[in-house]
Each structure stands twice: as structure tokens, then as C-alpha cells.
Amino acid sequence: MRAAAGASDAGSAVTLDNVRVALRGILANRLRSSLTMLSILIGTAAVILLVAVGTGIAAQVQKQIRNLGTNSIYILTERNAHRRDRGGTNARKIRLTKEDVKALSDKTRAPDLDMVAPALGTTGTVTWNGTTYALEHFIGGSPTFGEIRNTPVREGRFLTEEDVRSHAKVAVIGQTVVDHLMGKGVDPVGQEVEFNGVRFRIVGLQVKKGSNGFEDQDDFVFAPITTVVDDIVGNVDSYTVIGARAVNKDALPAAMKEITTILRQTHKLKPKDPPDFIVFNAAALLAAGKKAAQQFQLLLGVVAAIALLIGGIGVMNIMLVTVTERTREIGIRKAVGAQRSDIVAQFLVEAVLLAGLGGAVGILVGVGVGQLRTSTLHPIISASSIVLSFGVSVLIGVFFGAYPASRAAALTPMEALRYE
Numbered sequence: 001m002r003a004a005a006g007a008s009d010a011g012s013a014v015t016l017d018n019v020r021v022a023l024r025g026i027l028a029n030r031l032r033s034s035l036t037m038l039s040i041l042i043g044t045a046a047v048i049l050l051v052a053v054g055t056g057i058a059a060q061v062q063k064q065i066r067n068l069g070t071n072s073i074y075i076l077t078e079r080n081a082h083r084r085d086r087g088g089t090n091a092r093k094i095r096l097t098k099e100d101v102k103a104l105s106d107k108t109r110a111p112d113l114d115m116v117a118p119a120l121g122t123t124g125t126v127t128w129n130g131t132t133y134a135l136e137h138f139i140g141g142s143p144t145f146g147e148i149r150n151t152p153v154r155e156g157r158f159l160t161e162e163d164v165r166s167h168a169k170v171a172v173i174g175q176t177v178v179d180h181l182m183g184k185g186v187d188p189v190g191q192e193v194e195f196n197g198v199r200f201r202i203v204g205l206q207v208k209k210g211s212n213g214f215e216d217q218d219d220f221v222f223a224p225i226t227t228v229v230d231d232i233v234g235n236v237d238s239y240t241v242i243g244a245r246a247v248n249k250d251a252l253p254a255a256m257k258e259i260t261t262i263l264r265q266t267h268k269l270k271p272k273d274p275p276d277f278i279v280f281n282a283a284a285l286l287a288a289g290k291k292a293a294q295q296f297q298l299l300l301g302v303v304a305a306i307a308l309l310i311g312g313i314g315v316m317n318i319m320l321v322t323v324t325e326r327t328r329e330i331g332i333r334k335a336v337g338a339q340r341s342d343i344v345a346q347f348l349v350e351a352v353l354l355a356g357l358g359g360a361v362g363i364l365v366g367v368g369v370g371q372l373r374t375s376t377l378h379p380i381i382s383a384s385s386i387v388l389s390f391g392v393s394v395l396i397g398v399f400f401g402a403y404p405a406s407r408a409a410a411l412t413p414m415e416a417l418r419y420e
Helices: 002-028 030-066 098-104 143-149 161-165 175-181 225-233 249-266 282-325 327-335 340-370 383-410 413-418
Strands: 072-077 113-128 131-141 153-156 170-173 192-195 198-206 220-224 241-246 277-281
Touching: 002 030, 002 340, 030 282, 030 340, 030 383, 072 249, 098 113, 098 241, 098 249, 113 143, 113 175, 113 225, 113 249, 131 143, 131 175, 131 225, 143 241, 161 225, 175 198, 198 220, 220 225, 241 249, 249 277, 282 327, 282 340, 282 383, 327 340, 340 383
Parallel strands: 131 220, 170 198
Antiparallel strands: 072 241, 072 277, 113 131, 113 192, 113 241, 153 198, 170 220, 192 198
């Protein structure tokens, strides 16, 4: 019993001695040790920050795409489609017409749709008190299209059916337009703006949505479609977009199939003709955005892993130099009875301590910098990335410290003591 206890105490003492010797070696070369830990620090912080940035971007993209409404469906003309008349010579213009809207609104033909509404879009400049801004989207629509588009207002009100019937010159505005045209902090409700020579009274400010990955959803002015036809675009033979909404999320596939079938009929397409329209929904965009975000996160993770690998190479380089410098010390320790395992443990513990300390400081730096926010970037720190980065930094110490440690242990006492 006493012998067993003594052996256990000796093993514990050896371990503590290895840590003590490793710390003494690190402190003896403070600058070199600091530079080695710096390389691990940078790699660890890079893992945490890049994963946080990727996660934040993914969350933002998904949030903004959800703002479109996950049950919403949008129909556009296919710009690259070619329609030919019966003579087969002249291309015919691709259109989205009132007939299309009427057919899609027929519940017997499209039972999985509960809303259908067209919209007209144009571009131009909007002016307020002498300040001019080049607007990305001027949309003519109805309250129904606004509901499909998921356009809640933060201040004021949205358009009403009475606004559409009376051809009222009122509009809802996005935050980007307010910031560029009126300045931050200005309440746009009640202000009058001029678009292409026509004056509109702002009755509502949309809730800020940000970018959906394709466009700025706050860079728009939304007015009654009747007013836009009367005063902006005139009578046109095609809508810019038709919005529709499925009765629920589960009905999306059936609703999109119904839309495709109906539009092929109203556009008089033959079975083998390619569609001259595009049907897409926010759920598909969300899936695509999520996949793109995952690929982006993977790319950032690879970059961070490379940074950590470079740090590990630095650890190995420094440990090889340390073994060379302390060859006589190794010989003396072996001469007084140190075993191969003692020498391996000594240098392995030193490598792990360098990597572990660098990783710990790297976590503090990564988490600290990750708290910074900008208007477009919101990193999200995850506990898994912290645990992973620290674990990898320690493993790097083990992996890249193993060779220098085994090289030190392979020296014979005579070789080590003769070394100059």
C-alpha cells in the first residue's frame, strides 16, 4: 500500500515538475515565446471571428428573405423567352396582363391561392425641398400587393382601397429614401415629395427591412397603382410583376404548379414551348440563401484553419530551436536519471502551454472584437466555435510539439553532454 502511494506521488511530482520546467523555459525567452503565442492567438481569434461573421451574415440573409413573406409567390416575365407568331417570323412581346390576374384570381382554377395582385414598377428621381435622390424602385400597387409583399409600416399608415379608387397622390416610403433625401431623424409622414414632376404626400414609413441579398428593400416609394398609371407610366399593356400568396406554407408547391398551368394556358403556350414567365417564392430564396451562407461559412472556416495551421508550424519551429539550445540540459537530466518519457513530457508540455496560452488569449481577443457591430455586419459568437478553436489550438500544441519532443528524448546522454 505504501509503495503504491509513493509511486502515485512520484508520478504527480514528475508532472508538476514538467509544468514548472516548461514555464521556466517559456519565461526564459519571453519575446520568442510571445511571438509564438501570437501566431496561435491570431489563428484562434480568426476562427472565432470568421465563424461569427459567417453566422451573422447567414442569420441576416435568412431574416431579410423571410421579410418577403414565406408564403408569397412572385411572377415575372422571362426576358430571354421568345414567342413567335403563327408565321414563325416575328418575336412577340412577353406580357403579364389583366387576363392573367383574372385567371389566377379564379378560386376554381387556383384553389391554393388566397391573394393575387399586380404591380407596376419604374425608376426615376424623387425630390424634397430641393434635394434629389435617384430612386431604385417606384412601385404602383394595391393594399393587397403590400400585404403579399409583407410591407408593415412603422409610422403613419399603409395605402387603403379608397386611395386606389380615388387615384390619391399618397405614398409609403422606405427608410433608405428618407436617409438620403431628408436625412436621418426626419419624420417623413406628412411631408410632400415630387417624383418625375408629380407631387405625393407621404402617409407611411415602412418598417426597416435591409437587404435581402439581392436588393435594398428600403429603397422604394409605394403609391396607388391607379395613380401611377394616370400620372407616371400611362396605360401599359403589361404589369412588372404579379404577386400571389399561398393559403399556407404547405400549399406552396401546389400553388406554384397551379400558377404555371394557368399562365401556360393564358399565354397560349404549346406543351413543348418553354415558359415565357418566371415563378419564384421567398421559401426557395430562403433555401438558396441558406445554402450560400453555409458555403460561405465553410470557406471562412477553411481560411481560419489555415491561420491556425500556420501558427502550429511556428510552434514546431520554435520547439526545434529550443531543443537545440537546451541539448546540454537534456544530457544533464538524462545523466542524473531522467527517463525518455520525462524528456518527452517536458517539451510536449512546453509546446502545449505555448499553444494553450495563445489560444486562451485568442479567445478573449476574438470574443472582444466580435462584440463590435456595424450597420451592415452583426457577428454572432457561438460557444461551439470557442470550444472548437481552443481545442484545436491545444491539439496543435500536441501535434506540432510531438516531433521536437521525441527528437529531444532520442538524444543519448553522451551526445547531449558533448554538444557545444
